[in-house]
Amino acid sequence: MNVLEIDNLSVRYDGHNAVDGINFSVKEGDLLGIVGPNGAGKTTLFRAILGLQNYTGDIKLFGYSGKHYYPLLPLIGYVSQKVNFEQNFPATVKEVVSMGIISEKKLHKGATLLQNCGCCWNRIYKKIEKSDERAIEALKTVGLESLSERRIGELSGGELQRVFIAKALVKDPVLLILDEPVTGVDVETQNKFYNILKKINTENKITIVWSSHDLEAISNLANRVACMNRKLFFHGEKEEFFSNKDLLKTYTESAMQMHMHHHD
Template sequence: MKLVDIKNLTVDFDRILALQDVNFSVSKGDFLGIIGPNGAGKTTLFSCMLGLKQNFKGEIKFFDKNIRKSKQYLTKVGYVPQKPVFEKNFPATVKEVVKMGLRKHSDKDDKVDRTLQQVWIHELGLRRIGELSGGQLQRVFIAKALVNDPQILILDEPVTGIDSQSKELFYEILRGLNKNENLTIIWSSHDLEAVAKLANKVACLNRTLFFHGISNEFFSNEALLKQYSESSMQMHMHQH
């Protein structure tokens, strides 16, 4: 069953193409790693998928429905941003922040507690949000994304600037969510090693999609890996 279906997605900013003719789909239970250099269009792709960017060409369907017609699909999607931006003095506890994401539930406190346990930060529940480290913060934002029991979790380079120990913990949580709870995950990352370990599908993006398929096929194909590194290098040179 296709949960996400993207056809001919093209986005331009003042006539500069950010994405061109991107096509891919995501099925139930997939763990899709989206890789690509900086400026490849990963965040733009997510912005379109999440309804934050409206002026794109092509079609994006979630749960078989065009997202231009209804925003209802967002109730089944959890999102973890690249770097959570918020006022550092914001006077809210971890529990309160996670509860903000919760729509309707008979016992909100119990649901929040269970979600915090799911990402191993139950003991941080009463800490003020601004006092947490980068790794702890990202787990809070995962909890916030999970609190409504979404069917799809979208993560935009969630471990940028996080220490390696926290990264491993974060990956372990993602693996558990995908394997044990059959949660569909779409995750953009620069960490090819982690993508190779965790994702069962890979999409290589560099304004256009030059590979989409089984993860093993990509990582065992020298020619594809070479093409990926060359295109990343070109993008890097272009930016400098």
């Protein structure tokens, strides 16, 4: 069974399609890299999947369609492109990560749906341990356990981004959605993030959908690629995408056009 299925999905803003009739699916264990220029509709797509955006077409999670999959949404981890946090917010790193832990009631509803469709993922049925332990475990995954007691306002941009990845991981999600999560951070921090991403996918067995402009990182880490600019013009194995010069040329040209448009 597919973790996620998108069927003829469109989203309209101000009389034009921000997302225009796209179709693709994500299998369990996939690390899908979504590429496309700024304004291509990637964030809008993610908002639709998360139930934050009206759309036409159909979205299925584990075979459940539309509002029927809403109890599964707490089991999706999401990290947005821009993490904004008040500099003086009186919370530690560990406390912020603990905010990602969901109640047993919410956990149970989503887990029941998975069980009913034949996806018995044992990790979802773990008893919720003391939140401190879960938070530290998630911080270890992203390499920040040593900063667990530090104030959130004292972190660098890259550290802050990893805290929010830990916050998304603390509930052991069945699907992790990352919207250009390393925008504006240095190369060393990006490389740390890419190592974390691979670890989450292979060791934690978490299916990942990740949008990025970094084609080299997508080539190294993803097993499948979707390329979109409002419409979807490729979805398949990464080897097929990166060996197709016409596709790469189309992607580069559309990215440049969008870049020029934003600077007009």
